[in-house]
Amino acid sequence: MDKVHITDTVLRDGHQSLIATRMRTKDMLPICEKLDQVGYWSLEVWGGATFDACIRFLKEDPWERLRMLKKALPNTPLQMLLRGQNLLGYRHYSDDVVQAFIERSAKNGIDIFRVFDALNDTRNLRVSIESVKKAGKHAQGTICYTTSPVHNIATFTEMAKELKHMDCDSIAIKDMAGLLTPTVTANLVDALTAAVDIPIHLHSHATSGLAEMCHLKAIEHGCRHIDTAISTFSGGTSHPPTESMVAAFRDTPHDTGLDLELLQKIGAYFFTVRKNYGRFESDFTGVDTRVQVNQIPGGMISNLALQLKEQGALERMNKVLEEVPRVRENLGYPPLVTPTSQIVGTQAVLNILSGACYQNISNEVKFYLQGRYGKAPGKVNKTVRQMAIGNEDVIDCRPADLLPPEMDKLRQDIADLARTEEDILTFAMFTDVGRTFLEERQAGTLVPEPLEAVVPNDASSATPVEFNVTMHGETYNIKVTGTGHKSDNSRPFYVSVDGIPEEIMVETLEEIGLADSDEALPAKIKGSKRPQAKQPGHVTTSMPGTIVEVLVNEGDEVKEGDALLVTEAMKMETEIQAPISGKIIAVHIQKGDTVNPDETLIEIESSS
Numbered sequence: 001m002d003k004v005h006i007t008d009t010v011l012r013d014g015h016q017s018l019i020a021t022r023m024r025t026k027d028m029l030p031i032c033e034k035l036d037q038v039g040y041w042s043l044e045v046w047g048g049a050t051f052d053a054c055i056r057f058l059k060e061d062p063w064e065r066l067r068m069l070k071k072a073l074p075n076t077p078l079q080m081l082l083r084g085q086n087l088l089g090y091r092h093y094s095d096d097v098v099q100a101f102i103e104r105s106a107k108n109g110i111d112i113f114r115v116f117d118a119l120n121d122t123r124n125l126r127v128s129i130e131s132v133k134k135a136g137k138h139a140q141g142t143i144c145y146t147t148s149p150v151h152n153i154a155t156f157t158e159m160a161k162e163l164k165h166m167d168c169d170s171i172a173i174k175d176m177a178g179l180l181t182p183t184v185t186a187n188l189v190d191a192l193t194a195a196v197d198i199p200i201h202l203h204s205h206a207t208s209g210l211a212e213m214c215h216l217k218a219i220e221h222g223c224r225h226i227d228t229a230i231s232t233f234s235g236g237t238s239h240p241p242t243e244s245m246v247a248a249f250r251d252t253p254h255d256t257g258l259d260l261e262l263l264q265k266i267g268a269y270f271f272t273v274r275k276n277y278g279r280f281e282s283d284f285t286g287v288d289t290r291v292q293v294n295q296i297p298g299g300m301i302s303n304l305a306l307q308l309k310e311q312g313a314l315e316r317m318n319k320v321l322e323e324v325p326r327v328r329e330n331l332g333y334p335p336l337v338t339p340t341s342q343i344v345g346t347q348a349v350l351n352i353l354s355g356a357c358y359q360n361i362s363n364e365v366k367f368y369l370q371g372r373y374g375k376a377p378g379k380v381n382k383t384v385r386q387m388a389i390g391n392e393d394v395i396d397c398r399p400a401d402l403l404p405p406e407m408d409k410l411r412q413d414i415a416d417l418a419r420t421e422e423d424i425l426t427f428a429m430f431t432d433v434g435r436t437f438l439e440e441r442q443a444g445t446l447v448p449e450p451l452e453a454v455v456p457n458d459a460s461s462a463t464p465v466e467f468n469v470t471m472h473g474e475t476y477n478i479k480v481t482g483t484g485h486k487s488d489n490s491r492p493f494y495v496s497v498d499g500i501p502e503e504i505m506v507e508t509l510e511e512i513g514l515a516d517s518d519e520a521l522p523a524k525i526k527g528s529k530r531p532q533a534k535q536p537g538h539v540t541t542s543m544p545g546t547i548v549e550v551l552v553n554e555g556d557e558v559k560e561g562d563a564l565l566v567t568e569a570m571k572m573e574t575e576i577q578a579p580i581s582g583k584i585i586a587v588h589i590q591k592g593d594t595v596n597p598d599e600t601l602i603e604i605e606s607s608s
Contacts, residue, residue, distance in 0.1 A: 002224070002253040002254055003224065003254065003255065003256065003257065004219055004224055004225070004226060004245075004249050004254045004255075004256050005040075005041035005224060005225045005226075005256070006040055006041055006225075006226060006227075006228055006242060006245065006246070006256055006258065007040060007041055007042045007043070007044055007079060007201070007203075007225065007226070007227045007228070008035070008038075008040050008043055008044070008227075008228055008229060008230060008242055009044045009227055009228070009229045009238070009239055010043075010229050010230040010233045010242075010270060011023070011028055011035075011043060011044065011045040011069070012044040012045055012046060012047065012048055012050055012080075012081065013044060013048060013081070013227075013229070013238070013239065014229035014230070014233035014234065014238050014239065015233055015277075016048055016049050016050065016053075017205065017236075017237040017238040017239075017285065018233055018236065018237065018238050018274075018281075018282075018285050019274070019277040019280040019281060020053075020280045020282075021048070021049040021050055021052075021053040022053060022057065022058070022277055022280045023273070023277065024058055024060065024448070025058075025060055025064075025065045025068060025069075027273045027276065028065075028069065029068060029069075029072055030269070031266055031269045031270070032069065032072035032073050033072070034262060034265060034266050034269075035073060035076065035266060036072070036073045036074065036075050036076050037075075037259075037262060038076075038258055038259065038262060038263065038266070039257065039258055039259075040076055040258075041077070041225060042076065042077040042078065042079040042111070042112050043073060043076050043077075043078060043079065044079045044080070044081065044114075044227070045066070045069050045073075045078050045079065045080070046062070046065075046066050046069075046078065046079075046080040046081075046105075046110060047080035047081035047082055047088060047114075048080075048081045048088075048338070049338070050062065050065075051088040051426075051429060052088065052089075052429070052430060052433070055426060055430065055433055055434060055437040056430070056433050056437075057448065057449045058448045058449070059437065059440065059446040059447060059448045059449075060448070061422075061426075061441070062426070063104075063108055063420075063422040063426070066078075066105075066108045066109045066110070067108055067109060069109065070108070070109030077111040077112055077138075078109050078110055078111050078112070079110070079111065079112040079113075079114060080105065080110045080112070080113060080114065081114050081116070082102070082105075082113050082114065082115045082116075082128060083116060083117070083118065083338060083339070084115055084116060084117040084124040084125045084128050085098060085117070085124040085125075085127065085128065085399070085400050086117075086118070086124075086338075086339055086373075087101050087128075087429065088101075088429050089339075089428075089429045089430060090338075090339040090342065090364065090572070091339075091367070091372075092124070092372065092373065092399045092400050092403060093400070093403070093406065093428065094400060094403040094404060094405050094406040094407075095127050095400055095403075095405075096405045096406060096407045097406050097407060097410070097425070097428050098127050098128055098131060098400075099127065099131045100407055100421065100425060101425050101428075102128060102131035102132055102135060103131065103134075103135055104421055104422055104425060106132070106135035106136070106137050107135075108422070110137065111137055111138060112137065112138040112140060113128070113132045113137060113138065113139055113140060114140045114142055114172055114174075114203075115128045115129055115132065115139065115140065115141060115142060116142035116143075116144055116172075116174055116337065117142075117144070117374065118144065118334060118335060118337050118338065118339055118340040118341075118373065118374075119334055119335070119340065119373060119374040119375060119376065119377060120143065120144050120159055120335060120377065121373075121374035121375050122159065122162045122163070122166070123374065123375075123398040124373075124374050124398065124399070124400070125141065125163075125166065126166060126398075127400070129141065129166050129167065129168060133167055138169045138170070139167065139168050139169050140168060140169060140170045140171070140172050140201065141160075141163030141164075141166065141168035141170075141171050141172070142163075142171070142172045142174045143156050143159050143160060143163075143171065143172070143173055143174060144174050144176065144335040144337050145173055145174060145175045145176075145179060145180060145188075145335070146177070146179060146295065146333070146335035146336065147179055147295075148328075148333035148377070148378065149333065149378065150332075150333050150377045150378040151333070151335075151377065153184075153187055153188055153191050154191075156173075156188060156191070156192070157191045157192060157195045160192050160195050160196050161195055161196060163196075164196040164197075164198055168198065169198060169199075170198050170199040170200070170201055170225070171192065171196060171198060171199070171200055171201070172200075172201040172202075172203055173188065173189075173192070173200065173201070173202050173203065173204075173218075174203050174337065175202070175203060175204035175205060175211075175214070176203075176205060176335075176336070176337045176341075177205060177207060177291050177295045177296060177336060177337075178204060178205040178206060178207030178208040178209075178210065178211060178237075178291050179208070179291065179292065179295060180204050180210065180211075180214045181210055181214070182210065182213040182214055182216070182217045183217075185202070185204075185214040185217045185218050185221075186217040186218075186220070186221045189202075189217070189218045189221040189222055189223050190221050190222070193221070193222035193223075199224060199225055200218075200222065200223045200224075200225070201223070201225035201226070201227070202214065202215060202218045202223050202225070202226050202227065203226075203227040203239075204227070204239070204240075205237055205238065205239060206234070206235050206236060206237070206238060206239055206240055206287070207236060207237050207287065207288055207291040208287070208288070208289050208291050208292055209287045209289065211239065211240045212240045212244065212245070212248075215240055215245060216248065219249070219254055224254075226240075226245065227239055228240050228241060228242040228245050229241065229242060230242050230243070230263065230266050230267050230270055231243050231244065231267045232267050232268075232270040232271040232274055233270055233274065235286075235287070236285045236286040236287055236288075237284075237285045237286075237288075238285075242258075242263055242267075243260060243263045243264060243267060246258045246260050246263060247260060276451055277451065279451060279452060282305040283305070284305040284317065285305075290321060293325060294321045294322070294324045294325055295324070295325070295328070295336045296321065296324060296336060296341065296345065305317060312544070313349075313353060313543070313544075316352055316353070319352045320345070320348050320349050320352050323348035323351050323352055324336075324344060324345060324348045326348075327344050327347050327348045327351065328344050329381070330380070330381040330384045331343075331344060331365070331368060331369070331376065331380060331381075331384070332376030332377055332378040332379055332380040332381075333376075333377050333378040334368075334376060334377060335377075339364070339373070340368075340373070342364070342572055343362065343364045343365055343368055343373075343572065346362050346364070346569065346572035347361065347362055347365050349543060349569075350362065350542055350543060350574065353542050353543045353597070354542035354543075358384055358387050358388070359542070360541075360542050360574055360576070361387065361388045361574070362572045362573060362574045363566070363572075363573040363574065363575055364572050364573065365388055366388045366389055366575075369384070369385045369388045369389050369394070370389055370392060370393075370394055370395060371394045371395040371396060371399065372395065372399050373399065374398075374399060375396075406428065407424070407428075410424050410427060410428050411424055413427070414427040414434075414435065414438065417435065417438040417439060417441075417442055418438065423438060426438065432548070452479070476497050477497070478497060530588045530589075530595075530599040530600055530601070531588070531599070531600045532598055532599070532600065534600075535603075536579060536580050536606070537579065537580050537582060537603055537604035537605060537606055538600040538602075538603055538604075539564055539565075539576060539578070539579060539600065539601050539602040539603070539604065540597060540598065540599060540600065540601060541567050541574070541576055541595055541596075541597060541599075541601065542597055543569050543597060544569060544594070544595065544596050544597065545567040545568055545569035545574070545594070545595060546567065546568045546569070546592065546593070546594055546595070547565060547566075547567055547589050547590065547591050547592060547593045547594075547595060547601075548565075548566040548567060548568045548573055548591065549565060549566040549591060550564075550565050550587065550589060550590060550591060551563050551564055551565055551566070552564050552565070552584050552587065552602065553584065553587065554584050554585065554586060554587055555583065555584060556583070556584045557582070557583055557584075557607070558578045558581065558582065558583075558584060558604065559578065559581045560577075560578055560579065560580050560581045561577050561578060562577060562578045563575050563576070563577055563578075564576050564577060564578055564601075564602055565589065565601065565602065567595065576601070578604060579604070580604055580606050580608075581604075581606070581607050581608070582604040582605050582606045582607040582608075583604065583605045583607065584602060584603070584604060585603050585604070585605045586600075586602065586603035587601075587602050587603075588600060588601055588602065588603075589601045589602070
């Protein structure tokens with residue numbers, strides 16, 4: 001019973017934390033034979049953001065990935081991360097969708113389901129755990145570890161007892177942001193092992209630089225299962241290196257029994273693979289003790305940095321990190337794990353980019369404050385709640401109790417594209433993105449995003465997008481991969497310098513021949529031709545995004561505060577409201593358009 005068992009996260013959380021979940025299946029399969037020889041307790045291969053990334057960016061069928069991995073790893077249990085009633089999406093699904101998803105996941109190859117709820121609301125775990133047990137698989141209940149005035153070892157211990165009562169086979173401490181310290185780990189594991197008689201697993205990100213010490217303390221105090229990542233996808237916002245932890249316990253009573261030389265060969269393979277994903281590397285995925293304050297978890301911070309970069313706002317990252325704890329406090333101290341990390345993080349971005357707190361509030365924050373994600377751990381700021389939902393009632397039941405069955409309607413809605421029950425569930429997880437994926441699959445037009453986001457040369461362009469620069473005898477290859485929005489006399493450009501992604505700010509563009517009209521830029525990085533916002537009735541968005549829905553037409557009469565359109569940014573939706581009362585005289589956008597903050601999306605003629 002003293003042997004330490006290891007779950008390796010390289011095929012899921014390792015690359016989610018370090019390269020924005022972009023590893024492709026073709027880079028996983030060649031090493032599976034060696035991974036299967038290791039003797040891991042499990043390999044985490046699915047769930048989290050992998051499903052979304054597969055259909056949104058990689059244009060891969062996530063179900064097919066799972067089946068291929070199961071075939072390639074016949075001797076190793078496969079594990080997934082499941083968000084309870086949220087499954088793999090960002091809302092609560094009806095019970096019949098949860099049941100169907102887990103049943104199909106089990107049949108396609110998942111053996112161990114790590115089930116968590118972002119608020120630690122165990123009501124949102126019940127149906128998932130029951131469904132896992134019905135499928136005859138391992139149900140691992142999860143405690144999302146966080147720190148706040150309303151979280152302590154006693155509350156986590158009570159939750160562990162509830163999970164044991166719900167018939168969980170094991171319990172995971174999910175330290176998604178790397179907040180544990182060695183002493184707290186020892187005390188927490190002591191309390192949990194005394195309270196329940198099922199195995200305790202530790203999942204701790206290395207963001208604060210403490211995870212290896214926490215693992216050691218956990219093992220000394222009764223934990224026998226730890227999560228690691230093969231060394232070349234470890235550290236920082238990922239996990240402690242597998243090889244290092246195997247070496248640490250070798251020739252002790254806790255020896256893992258794993259072959260260190262075999263693991264090192266696997267590490268060498270992934271060292272080469274990681275080079276293919278340089279575009280997705282981030283300056284924000286190393287050791288960062290600020291996580292003890294802002295609490296942003298590993299997977300979130302790399303995605304947040306990437307998305308801010310794509311929106312031309314990377315220079316405001318530190319402001320966003322400072323805003324996150326304030327938003328979290330206002331929302332009652334939710335643990336920062338998907339989807340609450342996205343909910344809190346996106347609202348922090350909105351507050352910073354709009355220049356005013358809660359001037360724009362995402363739909364997800366509104367749903368959260370209505371109680372549609374579950375019970376907030378602490379007291380919610382009444383003023384913020386009033387700004388978000390007015391005098392609407394706050395629900396106090398299990399949110400899914402209010403949801404009617406969905407599967408029959410989903411089958412009807414996607415009948416023209418779905419070939420299997422799995423296709424229906426793909427559509428259920430992400431309706432618009434899922435439909436687009438299935439449409440492209442049917443048309444044979446699935447094309448993954450490029451690993452090098454290089455804008456093609458345009459013979460008619462006055463501005464080159466790939467060139468060499470020689471300075472002080474050294475030559476550098478420069479590739480322009482994109483551009484942010486031009487403001488006043490400056491514009492951010494995203495480039496790679498000898499393959500390393502960089503951001504540069506180009507000022508006084510007119511003096512170097514880039515016209516205001518953007519005609520000098522290649523087509524793929526030109527700005528929008530929508531009119532600039534100048535009048536009170538010009539409707540704008542506070543951050544770059546995509547139009548999800550347009551709710552008005554030209555000629556409509558609207559009142560100040562009426563909903564006009566819905567945008568999506570960083571996977572969160574925001575409702576844009578009318579700034580004045582009047583008549584809609586122009587609509588410059590349609591569903592699917594990409595928009596920037598200073599563009600006029602809709603024009604309203606004042607009725608006063």
